[in-house]
Amino acid sequence: MTMADATAPVDLLVCTTCRAGQPTDIEGPRPGTQLFEALQASDLPENVTVKGVACFSNCDSGCSVTIRGGDERWTYVYGNFTGADDAELVAEGVTKYAETVDGLVPWRERSTHFRKNCIARIPPLEIPE
Amino acid sequence: MTMADATAPVDLLVCTTCRAGQPTDIEGPRPGTQLFEALQASDLPENVTVKGVACFSNCDSGCSVTIRGGDERWTYVYGNFTGADDAELVAEGVTKYAETVDGLVPWRERSTHFRKNCIARIPPLEIPE
Numbered sequence: 001m002t003m004a005d006a007t008a009p010v011d012l013l014v015c016t017t018c019r020a021g022q023p024t025d026i027e028g029p030r031p032g033t034q035l036f037e038a039l040q041a042s043d044l045p046e047n048v049t050v051k052g053v054a055c056f057s058n059c060d061s062g063c064s065v066t067i068r069g070g071d072e073r074w075t076y077v078y079g080n081f082t083g084a085d086d087a088e089l090v091a092e093g094v095t096k097y098a099e100t101v102d103g104l105v106p107w108r109e110r111s112t113h114f115r116k117n118c119i120a121r122i123p124p125l126e127i128p129e
Numbered sequence: 130m131t132m133a134d135a136t137a138p139v140d141l142l143v144c145t146t147c148r149a150g151q152p153t154d155i156e157g158p159r160p161g162t163q164l165f166e167a168l169q170a171s172d173l174p175e176n177v178t179v180k181g182v183a184c185f186s187n188c189d190s191g192c193s194v195t196i197r198g199g200d201e202r203w204t205y206v207y208g209n210f211t212g213a214d215d216a217e218l219v220a221e222g223v224t225k226y227a228e229t230v231d232g233l234v235p236w237r238e239r240s241t242h243f244r245k246n247c248i249a250r251i252p253p254l255e256i257p258e
Contacts, residue, residue, distance in 0.1 A: 058249045120187040
């Protein structure tokens with residue numbers, strides 16, 4: 001494996017509309033928006049861009065993020081974050097992802113939350129054997 | 130909306146390793162492989178290609194398929210199919226998707242299974258407002 005392409009741009013997509021199971025009439029920004037804002041303020045690798053998205057249709061397992069990056073990496077959807085409190089956990093995961101060529105972070109290096117709350121993964125355009 | 134780009138190629142990705150909750154020692158091809166093979170034999174639009182993938186990490190909601198297609202369409206992950214019996218249901222859904230420019234099939238046109246078993250959706254590269 002070469003690390004040559006590990007600097008390809010990475011999108012960290014955050015569902016900003018997620019209520020994380022809270023009532024609809026809470027005041028202030030929703031948990032998804034709070035997580036989004038906390039991640040924008042986080043210390044992330046240069047090749048990672050945080051983007052807000054309205055609804056991943058994963059509302060039963062929110063808050064959710066999607067991590068993707070270029071034609072060679074797998075895309076991952078992770079769920080069950082609580083809000084801004086989990087920004088550090090997400091930042092750690094996306095930092096490890098951004099260091100890979102193919103998006104595959106070794107199992108032993110993944111946090112317990114990432115191990116247990118992978119909602120789905122989608123192969124790169126060129127599907128590996 | 131223009132239909133100009135509705136012929137862009139569509140990938141129908143099928144998890145071939147899915148056991149759909151069955152024991153590990155069943156004989157013959159797994160439910161995911163059976164669904165994959167049934168879809169390969171289905172009548173699908175010309176711009177749809179069926180591809181087998183090993184594991185979407187969505188094992189709690191298998192069998193699963195992912196539908197994607199080009200830079201302008203949303204990507205969808207659907208789950209809880211039982212196997213080859215659901216090939217027609219999947220074929221109907223991907224046919225409607227392949228007719229769209231952005232991947233967004235109107236709610237009223239979606240089957241009940243697709244409405245209730247969307248695992249996640251991921252925006253196109255150019256994230257819509």
